[in-house]
Amino acid sequence: MDTSLANAALRQPIVDGTNYSLWKVKIRYYIKSIDEQAWQRVINGWTPPKRVDEDGDSLIKSESDWTTDEVQVSNYNSKALNVIFFSVDMSMFSLIMNCTSAKDAWEILQKHCEGSESVRRTKLRMLASKFENLRKEETETITDYDRRLREIEN
Template identity: 70%
Template sequence: MDTSFASASILPPVLDGTNYSLWKVNYIKSIDERTWQRVINGWTPPVMLDQEGDNLPKPETDWTADEVQNSNYNSKALNAIFTSVDMNMFSLITNYTSAKSACDALQRHCEGSESVRRTRLRMITSKFEMMRMEESENILDYDRRLRGIANEAFSIGDPISNERLVSKVLRSLSERFNIKILRNR
C-alpha cells in the first residue's frame, strides 16, 4: 500500500512581497493556537532584577517551565515565518527574535501604514462599484472577478457582505440584459 501521502502537510504560500494577504491568512494559526498567540501578543525573553533593581536577561537555566514553553511557541512561530518567505523578505526579518516583531515588519513592508491601507480600501471599493459585467463574460467569470475584489477587501480587514455581492450581481445582470428587478417592500 502506498502511504507516501499519509504524512504530507500543506505547504504555505511563499511570501514574496506581492502576496501578503494570501500569506497571512491563518497559516501560523493553523499550526497551534499558543504559537499564534506569540504572533498576536509578542514575546520577550524573561528578565530578572539585579542588586541595583535593573532588569537583566534571565539565564535560560533559570527559566520556569512556563517561560520555556512560551519561548518554544515563539520559536515555532518564527520558524514558520522564516521558512515561508523568500530571500528578500527573509533579509527584512532575519534579526528578529520575536514572531510578532517579524510579522509586524512584514506587514509594514507589504501593506504600508494605516493611511496606505485606507487608500487601498478606497481604491478597492471604487473598483467594486465601477465593475460591470463585460459583453463577452459569463456569470461565472464575472462572479470570479467580483469575488477577487471581495477577497482583496477582506484581506485588508473590511469584508464585503454577501448581501452586497448578490445585490451587485443582480444589478449587473439587470443592466446587461435590460431586466427590471422587483424589490420586496
C-alpha cells in the same frame, strides 16, 4: 489519505512580496495548525523573561533560569518565528532575520508589503471604488464575474 495530498496540504506557502495578501491568510492557518498558542505569539508578541537584580534593574534572565511556563511560551514564539522564517524568500528574509519575536517579524512583513496605515487606507478606498464601479460584462460568465468580485473581496 494519500500521503502526497497530505504533504501538499502541509506545505507552507512562500511570500516573495507579490503574493503577500494570499500568503498572509495561508500562513496564519498554517501556524494555527501547528499550535494555536504559536499564533497567539504572532498576535501578542513575546519578550525574553526578565528578572530584577539587587539594584532594581530589569535584566534578561539566563535561559537556564527560565520557569517551565517561560520555556513553553518561548517555544510557541520559536515555532511561529520558524514558520515565518521558512516561508519567505531570501529578499524578504533579510528584512526579518534579526527578529526574535514572531510578532515583530509579522509586523515588518506587513508594513513592507502593505505599507503604512495611510497607504492601506488609500488602497481600501481604491478597492471600494473598484467595487462600486463593478459591472458584469455582456460576454462575461457568472463564474468570471464572481471571480472578479471575490478578488476585490480578498
